[in-house]
Amino acid sequence: MNxxxxxAVKNDKKIVLLxxxxxxGLPMEKGGKTELETAKTPVMDALAMESECGLQTPLxxxxxxxxxxxxxxxxxYNPFDYSIGRGVVAAMGINFPMKAGDVAARINFATKxxxxxxxxxxxxxxxxxxxxxxxxxxxxxxxxxxxxxxQPVKDYRAVVVFKGEGLSDKVADTDPQATGVKPLNPRPTAxxxxxxxxxxxxxxxQVNKILKxxxxxxxxxxxxxxxxxxxxxMKDQYKLNPAALAVYxxxxxxxxxxxMDIIEGLTTLEDQAEALKINWSRHDFFFVHHKYTDSKxxxxxxxxxxxxxxxxxxxxxxxxxxKPDVLIITGDHSTPAFLKAHSGHPVPFLIHxxxxxxxxxxxxxxxxxxxxxxxxxxxxxxxxxxxxYAGKLKKYGA
Amino acid sequence: MNxxxxxAVKNDKKIVLLxxxxxxGLPMEKGGKTELETAKTPVMDALAMESECGLQTPLxxxxxxxxxxxxxxxxxYNPFDYSIGRGVVAAMGINFPMKAGDVAARINFATKxxxxxxxxxxxxxxxxxxxxxxxxxxxxxxxxxxxxxxQPVKDYRAVVVFKGEGLSDKVADTDPQATGVKPLNPRPTAxxxxxxxxxxxxxxxQVNKILKxxxxxxxxxxxxxxxxxxxxxMKDQYKLNPAALAVYxxxxxxxxxxxMDIIEGLTTLEDQAEALKINWSRHDFFFVHHKYTDSKxxxxxxxxxxxxxxxxxxxxxxxxxxKPDVLIITGDHSTPAFLKAHSGHPVPFLIHxxxxxxxxxxxxxxxxxxxxxxxxxxxxxxxxxxxxYAGKLKKYGA
Numbered sequence: 001m002n003x004x005x006x007x008a009v010k011n012d013k014k015i016v017l018l019x020x021x022x023x024x025g026l027p028m029e030k031g032g033k034t035e036l037e038t039a040k041t042p043v044m045d046a047l048a049m050e051s052e053c054g055l056q057t058p059l060x061x062x063x064x065x066x067x068x069x070x071x072x073x074x075x076x077y078n079p080f081d082y083s084i085g086r087g088v089v090a091a092m093g094i095n096f097p098m099k100a101g102d103v104a105a106r107i108n109f110a111t112k113x114x115x116x117x118x119x120x121x122x123x124x125x126x127x128x129x130x131x132x133x134x135x136x137x138x139x140x141x142x143x144x145x146x147x148x149x150x151q152p153v154k155d156y157r158a159v160v161v162f163k164g165e166g167l168s169d170k171v172a173d174t175d176p177q178a179t180g181v182k183p184l185n186p187r188p189t190a191x192x193x194x195x196x197x198x199x200x201x202x203x204x205x206q207v208n209k210i211l212k213x214x215x216x217x218x219x220x221x222x223x224x225x226x227x228x229x230x231x232x233x234m235k236d237q238y239k240l241n242p243a244a245l246a247v248y249x250x251x252x253x254x255x256x257x258x259x260m261d262i263i264e265g266l267t268t269l270e271d272q273a274e275a276l277k278i279n280w281s282r283h284d285f286f287f288v289h290h291k292y293t294d295s296k297x298x299x300x301x302x303x304x305x306x307x308x309x310x311x312x313x314x315x316x317x318x319x320x321x322x323k324p325d326v327l328i329i330t331g332d333h334s335t336p337a338f339l340k341a342h343s344g345h346p347v348p349f350l351i352h353x354x355x356x357x358x359x360x361x362x363x364x365x366x367x368x369x370x371x372x373x374x375x376x377x378x379x380x381x382x383x384x385x386x387x388x389y390a391g392k393l394k395k396y397g398a
Numbered sequence: 399m400n401x402x403x404x405x406a407v408k409n410d411k412k413i414v415l416l417x418x419x420x421x422x423g424l425p426m427e428k429g430g431k432t433e434l435e436t437a438k439t440p441v442m443d444a445l446a447m448e449s450e451c452g453l454q455t456p457l458x459x460x461x462x463x464x465x466x467x468x469x470x471x472x473x474x475y476n477p478f479d480y481s482i483g484r485g486v487v488a489a490m491g492i493n494f495p496m497k498a499g500d501v502a503a504r505i506n507f508a509t510k511x512x513x514x515x516x517x518x519x520x521x522x523x524x525x526x527x528x529x530x531x532x533x534x535x536x537x538x539x540x541x542x543x544x545x546x547x548x549q550p551v552k553d554y555r556a557v558v559v560f561k562g563e564g565l566s567d568k569v570a571d572t573d574p575q576a577t578g579v580k581p582l583n584p585r586p587t588a589x590x591x592x593x594x595x596x597x598x599x600x601x602x603x604q605v606n607k608i609l610k611x612x613x614x615x616x617x618x619x620x621x622x623x624x625x626x627x628x629x630x631x632m633k634d635q636y637k638l639n640p641a642a643l644a645v646y647x648x649x650x651x652x653x654x655x656x657x658m659d660i661i662e663g664l665t666t667l668e669d670q671a672e673a674l675k676i677n678w679s680r681h682d683f684f685f686v687h688h689k690y691t692d693s694k695x696x697x698x699x700x701x702x703x704x705x706x707x708x709x710x711x712x713x714x715x716x717x718x719x720x721k722p723d724v725l726i727i728t729g730d731h732s733t734p735a736f737l738k739a740h741s742g743h744p745v746p747f748l749i750h751x752x753x754x755x756x757x758x759x760x761x762x763x764x765x766x767x768x769x770x771x772x773x774x775x776x777x778x779x780x781x782x783x784x785x786x787y788a789g790k791l792k793k794y795g796a
Contacts, residue, residue, distance in 0.1 A: 003461065003478065050428065355424050355736055357432065357743065357764055373765065375773040377459060384460030388742045395740050396457055397464030397481060 004076065004384060004393065005232075010239040013325040013390035016276075016286045017382075019074060020312055021067070021251075022294030023331025024347040024366060026338040028302050035293075035302060035337060036348065037365040039309040043316040044329060044364040048350050053361040054374025055346035056382055058333055064344040067294075070332030071254050075234065075287075076383030084257070085169060085226020090159035092253025094151055098228045103167045103196065105225045107150065107158040108175065109134055109217035110183075118179045122156045123217035131158055134217055141206045146199055156217070160203070168196040168227070174204065175221035183221055196225070233259025234285065238387060242285035245272045251289045260287060269311060273318040280322055288319070294342075297335030305337050326353040326390045328382055329364070346376055353389035402474065402782060402791065403630075408637040411723040411788035414674075414684045415780075417472060418710055419465070419649075420692030421729025422745040422764060424736040426700055433691075433700060433735060434746065435763040437707040441714040442727060442762040446748050451759040452772025453744035454780055456731055462742040465692075468730030469652050473632065473685075474781030482655075483567060483624020488557040490651025492549055496626045501565045501594065503623045505548065505556040506573065507532055507615035508581075516577045520554045521615035529556055532615055539604045544597055554615070558601070566594040566625070572602065573619035581619055594623070631657025632683065636785060640683035643670045649687045658685060667709060671716040678720055686717070692740075695733030703735050724751040724788045726780055727762070744774055751787035 025035035058065045058073035059080075068089055069079030084092075087104030098104060109131060111120040126134075131152040138150040146164040153159055170193025174184045186200035204220065211218045234242045236259070244255030245263050252262045261283065263275045272288055279286075290312050296305035319327075330349035333342050348369035350361075359373040370376065387393045423433035456463045456471035457478075466487060467477030482490075485502030496502060507529060509518040524532075530550040539546050544562040551557055568591025572582045584598035602618065609616045632640045634657070642653030643661050650660045659681065661673045670686055677684075688710050694703035717725075728747035731740050746767035748759075757771040768774065785791045 003458075007461070355734065355741070357424060358429075359765060359768070371769075373768050375768075377774075381459040384458070384742075388460035388462065393460060393462060393742070395462040395464050397467035397477065 003396065004387065005237050007393045007396055008237065008239045008387065009392055009394055011391055012284065013392065014280070014284050014286070015326040015386045015390050016288060016319065016324040016328070017074065017386065018288045018312070018319070018327065018329045019071070020290050020293040020309060020329075020331050022297045022333060022335025022342065023309075024334025024336065024343070024345045025297065025305065026334075026336035026343075026345065028338050034366050035297070035305040036309055037363070037367070039306045039313070041309060041313040041364055043313045043320075044350070045362060047316075047327070047329070047352050048361045048364040048368070050358050051350040051352040051361075052356050052374060053348070053350045053359055053364070053369040053372025055366070055370050055376040056330060056349050056379040057344075057346045057376060058379035059344070060378070062344045064342050065333040066342070067250060067332060068254055070379070071251065073379035074330070074332055074382060075258055076237070076380050077231065077258070078380060082229055082231055084229060086224025087159065087169070087226035088228055089250070089253070090153055090157070090224070091161055092257065093250045094153055094159065095249055095252060096149070096151055096159065096161055098161060099163070100228050100230060101167060102161055102163050103169050103225060103227050104159055104161045106223045107160055108221045108223070109156045109158065110219050110221050111216045112183075112219045116182050118176065118181060118183060118221070120216065121175070121179060121221060126156050126217055128152055128154055130217070131156060134158070134211065134214065137210055137214070138207060140210065141203065143199055143202050143206075148203060160222070162199065166195060167199070168193045169225040171197050171200055171225040173223045174200070175223045183219065186222070231257055235259050238383070238392070240285040241283050242287060243279055243283040244287045244289070245275050246287070246289035247272075248289070248291045251291070255287060269315040273315055276319060276322060293331070294335045297337050298340055300337050300340035302337035326351065326386045328386055330382065347379070349382060351382070351385055351389065356389060401794070402785065403635050405791045405794055406635065406637045406785065407790055407792050409789055410682065411790065412678070412682050412684070413724040413784045413788050414686060414717065414722040414726070415472065415784065416686045416710070416717070416725065416727045417469070418688050418691040418707060418727070418729050420695045420731060420733025420740065421707070422732025422734065422741070422743050423695065423703065424734035424741075424743065426736050432764050433695070433703045434707055435761070435765065437704045437711070439707060439711040439762055441711045441718075442748070443760060445714075445725070445727070445750050446759045446762040446766075448756050449748040449750040449759075450754050450772060451746070451748045451757055451762070451767040451770025453764070453768050453774040454728060454747050454777040455742075455744045455774060456777035457742070458776070460742045462740050463731040464740070465648060465730060466652055468777070469649065471777035472728070472730055472780060473656055474635070474778055475629065475656070476778060480627055480629055482627060484622025485557065485567070485624035486626055487648070488551055488555070488622070489559055490655065491648050492551055492557065493647050493651060494547070494549055494557065494559055496559060497561070498626050498628055499561075499565060501560045501567050501623060501625050503558050504621045505558055506619045506621070507554045507556065508617050508619050509614045510581075510617045514580050516574065516579060516581060516617075516619070518614065519573070519577060519619060524554050524615055526550055526552055528615070529554060532556070532609065532612065535608050535612075536605060538608065539601065541597055541600050541604075546601060558620070560597065564593060565597070566591045567623040569595050569598055569623045571621045572598070573621045581617065584620070629655055633657050636781070636790070638683040639681050640685060641677055641681040642685045642687070643673050644685070644687035645670075646687070646689045649689070653685060667713040671713055674717060674720060684722075691729070692733045695735050696738055698735050698738040700735035724749065724784045726784055728780065745777070747780060749780070749783055749787065754787060
């Protein structure tokens, strides 16, 4: 990546990275087509004709990406260099302003019996409003030298962020992943986690005191202690001035981690199209994220995923009117409805720009793109192609 | 590379690497063909039919190679491990016999006013003959323990090479990249550059004294202090006895850096064909370089580049008469006429030998080779293929 940083130059060319989350798919039966192969995508197909196509593998062959690593790869950040702990993902997901040195952990509100043994790891799956009430109750927690913030996430899930000097994420989970046993004591996983383990123990003590009479949530389980990783911004790395047009908080969070400007208040593709127009002159890189291809894949709903892809195809003409200098269409990973889950299958992509060598791919699909100019490349390379085709990378060497 | 060194064995098989500089191209308009796709290349096409084809990317996807790194990659040397500073490139360009430990820097003759401020960073772009006169005047420079040689390059450009014990290239440029200001003092960029910075200061002092009454060039600006990198020779690495048949000094320079024998006095493809015959029995690796594909690309002259490719095609039968055991035809990077510049686009290659798996590529071109047996591989891998197909690499492991 440093070589790209060294070569990056600023110009006015505009890059759009359109990500259909979980785009890659599988046939539901022998001889069948994937979701993308099934979808009617006249706009993407026409684009493919004038584009270079291929497959990209976000984390290497056979590795199934989570959402954060899948996106990191697309933005050109090695997902193994920049792993983000669960606590940070949770904090980002609710748009919590974490800073370097802060430590976050995921919380489950849970139920324990009078003997202190866990009877329900999810406190009867309390709703989010109840979760928010409990978080409010925990505002009175007071630990010397540490600022503690507990925020609701969804249902029984919350997140705690500790701010202070000399904190550490070297603390093991307190969640025993079982009922009928006591929560684990916070234990340092390395020498420099000792103080943080003490802080966590004090935190759990005060939580238990405050929730003593609460029902059904009278205790907490903690997981995924994580510090904000130091991540160089896309501005630093690529001299870009990027904007994120995402609906879901997690993707705004990831974008914020990379120093993108977040366009807030978007809930539909129409909003995203409108926001692109409004912000077109202000940025040179636009990350446009569509979530529901992934959601429908996770649901195992093949037809609904097809329909989400078709919605994006119908949204494309508005994007194309802006005449981006470089347009990439791809996904962050595969989420085949057949598997109802993320998978490691490569993801099709097309890159459209001036000064390319269009291949003969005439339909945007997994197996057609496999025969495209690029065959199968690491997902991390896409940003290089984008920068290169936008004239944003100087020559290396005399 | 070390694994290749470990496995390399000597035999009598002969390898030819034919490089058309800047070979890769782009269509000039939508739906068009590239230079190579346009060129009538019956010989290369017939070869492609009996060859394994593919694309190679000299410096990784999206990175635009300079000439030196592009060639380093072709010779199997990681261009990022063996980066060559501007001073060395300049010295090589004029065929100056630099040795390990020498330090070279690029010089601009420049004009300063009575206050010492730069008024012209190029001294009115004095011609090369004037530059040579000035370099002659600087022969009287005398620095204790250091041998100084100043040589003209082109127009106002010169190169200085310092020879002596304990020199270093850890010295910052003195060129302020602006007029109206004084040249920068030579400043060490690391602790071990301290003495070299003093030597440079003494050099600049003497230059200014000598040029005091010279017009318009009465001072110098220095850039790109560089030591000759330590580069293992191709003989060391591959047990080859290589010869370079290049017309342009830069490519002879690069070849000399890798320990090749340079066949001097060549100016045309006919000379190169003749020299191949004469030297055929004396070497087992022949680097044949054709410059003008790149030059015409840089000029933006699509048709002239097509014609250069066709000239090389017409030259090929003479080469083939020698029956090389392995023949690779490729380029060191792309120089599309459309861009009038080097670019990062992959470069087509074919490799012809006994004991291969010819694919169905029937025309030597960018998009046809993309569908060849090798799809897209790093440029560095070509030398391995060549050695392997020439039987010059032992089995690894029992």
